[in-house]
Amino acid sequence: MPQSNDLSRSLAALNQDSTLIAVIEMSQSSWLVGGIVPGVNRQPLKKLAAAEGELLRLLHRWRGEATQAGRTINRIAVAYEAGRDGFWLARWLRRQGIEAHVIHPTSVAVSREHRRAKTDRLDTELLKRAFLGWLRGERGHCSMALIPTPEEEDAKRPNRERAGLVGERTRMVNRIKSALARLGIRGFKPTLRRAPERLAGLLTPEGGPLPPNTLAELRRDMARLRFVVDQIREIEAARRQRLEQHPEQGSHAMVRVLAQVIGVGIETADMLVHEILSRTLRDRRAVARYAGLTGASDESGARRREKGLARPAPGSEQGAGNARVRRGMIQLAWRFLMFQKDSALAQWYRARTADARGTTRKTMIVALARKLLIALWRLVTTGEVPPGVVLRATA
Numbered sequence: 001m002p003q004s005n006d007l008s009r010s011l012a013a014l015n016q017d018s019t020l021i022a023v024i025e026m027s028q029s030s031w032l033v034g035g036i037v038p039g040v041n042r043q044p045l046k047k048l049a050a051a052e053g054e055l056l057r058l059l060h061r062w063r064g065e066a067t068q069a070g071r072t073i074n075r076i077a078v079a080y081e082a083g084r085d086g087f088w089l090a091r092w093l094r095r096q097g098i099e100a101h102v103i104h105p106t107s108v109a110v111s112r113e114h115r116r117a118k119t120d121r122l123d124t125e126l127l128k129r130a131f132l133g134w135l136r137g138e139r140g141h142c143s144m145a146l147i148p149t150p151e152e153e154d155a156k157r158p159n160r161e162r163a164g165l166v167g168e169r170t171r172m173v174n175r176i177k178s179a180l181a182r183l184g185i186r187g188f189k190p191t192l193r194r195a196p197e198r199l200a201g202l203l204t205p206e207g208g209p210l211p212p213n214t215l216a217e218l219r220r221d222m223a224r225l226r227f228v229v230d231q232i233r234e235i236e237a238a239r240r241q242r243l244e245q246h247p248e249q250g251s252h253a254m255v256r257v258l259a260q261v262i263g264v265g266i267e268t269a270d271m272l273v274h275e276i277l278s279r280t281l282r283d284r285r286a287v288a289r290y291a292g293l294t295g296a297s298d299e300s301g302a303r304r305r306e307k308g309l310a311r312p313a314p315g316s317e318q319g320a321g322n323a324r325v326r327r328g329m330i331q332l333a334w335r336f337l338m339f340q341k342d343s344a345l346a347q348w349y350r351a352r353t354a355d356a357r358g359t360t361r362k363t364m365i366v367a368l369a370r371k372l373l374i375a376l377w378r379l380v381t382t383g384e385v386p387p388g389v390v391l392r393a394t395a
Helices: 052-068 088-095 120-135 150-181 195-199 212-245 252-259 266-277 284-290 323-339 344-352 358-382
Strands: 019-026 030-036 045-049 075-081 099-103 295-300 303-309
Touching: 019 052, 019 120, 030 052, 030 120, 045 052, 052 075, 052 088, 075 088, 075 120, 088 099, 099 120, 150 212, 150 266, 195 212, 212 252, 212 266, 252 266, 252 358, 266 323, 266 358, 284 358, 323 344, 323 358, 344 358
Parallel strands: 019 075, 075 099
Antiparallel strands: 019 030, 030 045, 295 303
């Protein structure tokens, strides 16, 4: 029975004689649009400037050509691959009365040749075939991404911005420590409040002060570090204020429920809610799959084995679920073993890692992360508390 939120195929019947189909291969400077126009034998291909107005005029022109050929266009379906441009174009097209979809890039099958030809024209033809199969309701051609609202996208920004700033803070601290280590100075903590004042008083092992250029560089690094730390605190204060002012609004209630679990902080709760738990996922398998915590089977003939987690291609975050959720859940799983030792999940993990082998523990922590994510999903959706999990006392 088809699911209402099944994005692996179209649930609407396709009438090709009254449907104008178009796909867009997008780049920063131009868009290549390929179409299937009812009543027109050729399959037009048009290169446009990267502008939504030009695209709309092209679709209306193709609809006019179909009308001249004796066809009545009742449906215009447009698709493009998810990428740098995000979902704004799909939302804009839908406001114009056009059916728009965003294709998961890794769901489109490509040739497995080592050196295959790749051009915008070939990619457009590939997208056209995949989108046409999806519209027919056939599985296996491609999958669509759920198009979020601007509010849903904006809700993710504070947590993602904070994660980026934390990475910058770590890089700055490491750079300052490395510069001092070259001079033989160790143990200096750049994150302390009085660290800039102590900088001028540092002495090298030879007893001399820091070289003037190095000192000036470190002072500039310390100023940048202080600016980044202040921005992190500003984001955290704004989030606390939102949770206190509107505790039951939207996803705030989910964040507060998750934060009651001992071992789950506000940062982790906020990330999980806005990245995965606030989405409409049909079952536990979809939850684990979206997080990228499912295995990659390798079966051929009599061979049966698991290759571990389905990993993305080198240099890409696509193809392995949500990388932020996957990293966060594996870190949370280790933390969960410390703070929830008497829970059923922690006991399940310890029973299966009794041999104390490192490879077993690393493999099973992923399984624990998957089980824990499903348990947290049930907690925020149905209120079912995982067995043995201790919650913080509510104020």
